Amino acid sequence: MEKGPLLLTIAVLGGTGKEGKGLAYRWAKAGYKVLIGSRSSERAVTTASEIMELLEGSSSLVGTSNLEAAQLAEIVVVTVPYSAHRETLESVKDVLKGKLLIEGALPLLPPKMTKVQMPAAGSAAQEAKEIVGEGVEVCAAFQNTSYELLLTDEDVECDVLVTGTSKDARTEALRLVEAAGLTGWDAGPIENSVVVEGLTSVLIHINKQYGTTHAGIRITGASHNS
Numbered sequence: 001m002e003k004g005p006l007l008l009t010i011a012v013l014g015g016t017g018k019e020g021k022g023l024a025y026r027w028a029k030a031g032y033k034v035l036i037g038s039r040s041s042e043r044a045v046t047t048a049s050e051i052m053e054l055l056e057g058s059s060s061l062v063g064t065s066n067l068e069a070a071q072l073a074e075i076v077v078v079t080v081p082y083s084a085h086r087e088t089l090e091s092v093k094d095v096l097k098g099k100l101l102i103e104g105a106l107p108l109l110p111p112k113m114t115k116v117q118m119p120a121a122g123s124a125a126q127e128a129k130e131i132v133g134e135g136v137e138v139c140a141a142f143q144n145t146s147y148e149l150l151l152t153d154e155d156v157e158c159d160v161l162v163t164g165t166s167k168d169a170r171t172e173a174l175r176l177v178e179a180a181g182l183t184g185w186d187a188g189p190i191e192n193s194v195v196v197e198g199l200t201s202v203l204i205h206i207n208k209q210y211g212t213t214h215a216g217i218r219i220t221g222a223s224h225n226s
């Protein structure tokens with residue numbers, strides 16, 4: 001029997017951090033089994049219990065190492081700083097075959113966070129694809145979603161553009177976007193992630209210019225019903 005989306009297990013590597021914790025909270029709340037990954041299993045266990053407490057114990061969350069989380073999950077989401085994404089991917093790539101990898105890292109290089117700076121591969125997501133190699137579908141998502149909007153039950157006024165290596169992979173990633181309570185759009189092949197990742201520098205610039213912390217984007221003129 002094919003597994004329904006609610007039975008899939010999601011690993012969030014770097015799930016102890018700001019973005020990963022917010023996503024883990026929303027997916028656990030939606031009924032997914034979530035594995036918080038970390039370089040320190042102890043830190044991961046602490047984060048998992050913090051989220052369980054927020055959800056009043058009604059969800060399935062486990063804290064463990066990044067490697068074990070990636071081993072046990074069907075979908076692996078990376079939410080570590082760009083400076084750590086290569087090392088993190090290298091450490092788990094052997095257990096990713098046949099799985100979906102969702103890259104959440106952005107090539108933001110402090111202190112120039114308001115200036116687009118892309119790696120030679122094109123984008124962080126394309127770099128991730130190069131690192132993990134054949135047999136792993138890679139999507140990019142959540143790059144424009146501020147963590148401040150995630151660890152709440154509020155609606156998020158920022159759409160999620162999903163790019164990826166195949167239509168099926170993007171469809172799977174879009175299910176997770178919807179489960180997190182956000183509006184997602186199929187934004188095309190993984191090469192398009194350069195635009196989505198670059199857009200975050202624009203949003204950070206807008207934050208600075210207009211005195212906010214979570215400027216976002218919304219797609220207009222399109223509907224999910226058409």
Ligand SMILES: NC(=O)c1ccc[n+]([C@@H]2O[C@H](COP(=O)([O-])OP(=O)(O)OC[C@H]3O[C@@H](n4cnc5c(N)ncnc54)[C@H](OP(=O)(O)O)[C@@H]3O)[C@@H](O)[C@H]2O)c1
Pocket residue numbers: 013014015016017018019020037038039040043044078079080081082083084087088104105106107108142143144145146147148
């Ligand atoms: N923050 C946002 O609003 C936001 C929005 C969109 C996209 N993003 C992207 O999402 C990613 C995570 O952002 P964040 O703000 O959540 O980052 P963060 O809180 O600074 O770090 C996330 C986790 O990454 C792990 N980590 C940190 N340094 C590491 C290193 N040198 N090597 C291996 N792991 C390391 C840590 O987990 P352990 O110490 O437990 O291993 C940490 O808890 C970034 O690439 C960021 O650009 C962030």
